Amino acid sequence: MAGRRGLEIYLDLLSQPCRAIHILVNVNKIPHILKTVALRKGEQKTPDFAKLNPMQKVPVIDDNGFVLTESDAILKYLATKYHVPDHWYPKQPERRARVDEYTAWHHTNTRPQAAKVFLLEVLLPRMAGQPTEQARVERAVSELSVTLDKLQDMFLKRQPFLCGDDISLADLLAACELMQPLGGGRDVLQDRPVLQRWLGRVQSAVGSSFDEAHAVLYRLRDNAKAKL
Template sequence: MAPIKLFADLKSQPCRAVYLFMKMNNIPFQMVRIDLGSGEHLQEEFTKISPIQRVPVIEDNGFVLGESGAIFRYLARKFNVAEHWYPSKDLERQGRIDEYLNWHHTNIRTTAMMTFRHQFINTLRGKPIKEDEVKRFKTELKKSINHIDKYFLKDEPYIGGKEISVADLQAFCELMQLDIIGDENEYRFNPKVRAWADRVKAQIEPYFEPCQEEGISPMQTIYNQLKSSKL
């Protein structure tokens, strides 16, 4: 049986989350790199695979699946990964993880991504940063961070429980994008969320080098160079 193909760009937060999940669970896969920066995801060849022109996408013996949340669930069930990643027996914990994955896209993903985009992309394109927009998204992001604290973590070390899950990977990979532009305090201001982020980081550390080398470091270098040139 051919290994699963993972179409991804490690500069993308959801791509990093899926990549890490597959690595941490020893799921065999072939990485097919799609360069978002050059618009490779918009080209005809990739559009035939994924009409919505987004990554990550997996292909498993002809079956194509997009959306990181759906990919997590599919892989967890197919490869019978450890129960803590996506519980099949504890329906309450599974429900909480599903709740986070659904909530994530219109809360943490939207606010963190737009905080990042308004600063990184505008700097990259030589456009002025719209400080009022950045302030608005940071305000909404702070509300979302506090919701993770009070609702999703409560007194637990991870989202919805005592062990790491796909929800933690999804959340952490999104938030750490802010480190690239020096805005890590936008989520680390909250002591409980900061401690959670440190726990997740320690868990993924052995598998993280490609994400750092291919995804995060190049963007940090570009951003720092552009910022320095404006001083």
């Protein structure tokens, strides 16, 4: 059809939810056009992007004129619209509800707690020129540890993935979030073998797409190690 642009995805791979979307579309071979928005350069504040998303945040998708913001909504839309395998976002009501349960919990637990560690240890010192406040970092790490206990006990339990026997959108969101402190050289799963094995299963399930999405984070990690 003339004038159809296809699916355009605006993201910055330093953003955790952007990586989750990047992995989903690549693993499932969803045709798309990648539009990089460099947050560190303030590209999200340009007039053109602000028209697309007045909140001036990524991720955003434009699917032939249908514009959608917020990672949770985007992931579920893509899984539904592009008919990805059912395990990502199951049609069966109880199984779908388990994914929805985690994604609702995620935004007030895993996401802010892991992001805070990265903010205090990486973003503020390196990009805002503020000194690292070790006491605040350690407090944030302690708060994240409580969240990790809940993640393991409430969701992972004795099953391979957060919502059952197969990988889902919940695992993508959680895994990308818990990788974020690695940008400062901190492995928050270092002393958590159960969660380490879970993360390994996530990585195996999505293959090379995981490392492709996290390449920018790996570079940050290597730079952090080089400065030690």
